[in-house]
Amino acid sequence: MSNTELAAAPRSQYVDFWNSVLVPKFVRWRHILVGGLTLHSAKVFPSLAVRAGDAVVDAGCGFGDTAMQLARLVGPKGSVLAVDCCDGFLEYGRRDAKAAGIDNITFLEADVQTYPFSPVHDFCFSRFGTQFFENPVAGLRNMRKSLKPRGTMTMIVWRGINDNPWLGFAKEVVLQYLPPPGENAQTCGPGPFSMADQDVVTKQLEIAGYKDIQFEQIDAQVFVGKDLDDAVAFQLAIGPAGEVYREAGKAAEQRHDEIAKALKAELAQYEEPNGVMMNSSSWKVTAKNSG
C-alpha cells in the first residue's frame, strides 16, 4: 500500500475514538498512565529477549516511554519503530526522545493491524496495545509480518477485571449509582480484558502464525493517584468506571458529588504515603514467528 493509499484508507471507529475521546483524557492523566503503568512493565523489561543492535517494533506505543526504554536496550546500532494510531501521543514521544538525546526511534502514525511492515525486525513488543485491535487475529498476524523468521513477539495484556482491582474496584462503586453502559456505548475496541483468556489468546496467536507461545503471570502494584482526589478523578475519567460515568451523561454529572464521595471513602484503604496504590495483574505473552 502506498503512503497516499494509507492516508486515504478509512479509519476504524475505534481508532477514531482513541483520537477524539481518549487522547485528551490520556494526556490529562499521563502522570498515572506512564508513571503508574511503568511500575508494572518494570517487572517485564529485565527478561525481554532484546539484544544490542536489534531492530524492534513497539506496537501501540502511546506516549513512547517503552519505545525509549527499548531504544536504550538496543543501543546506537539498533533501532525502534514506534507505531501508534494517534499522533497526539506520538508528539510526546518525539519530544521526550529528543530531550533525552535518543535518536534511534522512528515514531510512526499508523494502524498496527494494517500497516505494511517490512519483515526486518528481531523483536516486536506491545504494552497494553493489542487488546484494542478491532480484529485481534489480523492485528497479531500483521505484527508477526514485521518480524524476521524466528523473530520474537512479546505483548503485555491485562488478566481479568477481578484480577485488576485498579480498574475493577471503582467500576463496582460507580455501578451502585449509575446504569451499566448500553449496547451502543462508544468504546475503544474490544477493551482492556479482551486478551485475559489464555486459551482464546493461544488460539488467536496460532491462527496468526506464531509458535512457541508462552504465558507468564505478572503481578504488580500500580500508582493510581497522587492523593485520593486525584485517584477519584482518574477513575471517573478513564477505564471501566470512566466508561460507565461517560456513558451515563447528564445523570452522572448530576450525581457527581455523591459518587465521588463514595469512591473517595472506598479508595481510602489504598492510600499510602506516596499516593494511591492498587494491585494489577497481566500476562506477559511471548511467541515466535513460525515463518
Ligand SMILES: C[S@@+](CC[C@H](N)C(=O)[O-])C[C@H]1O[C@@H](n2cnc3c(N)ncnc32)[C@H](O)[C@@H]1O
Ligand atoms: C492502553 S494504551 C497503551 C499505550 C502504551 N503502550 C503504554 O503502555 O503506555 C493503548 C494504545 O494502543 C493504541 N492503539 C489502539 N489501537 C491501535 C491500532 N489499531 N494501531 C495502532 N495503535 C493502536 C492507542 O492509541 C494507545 O496508544
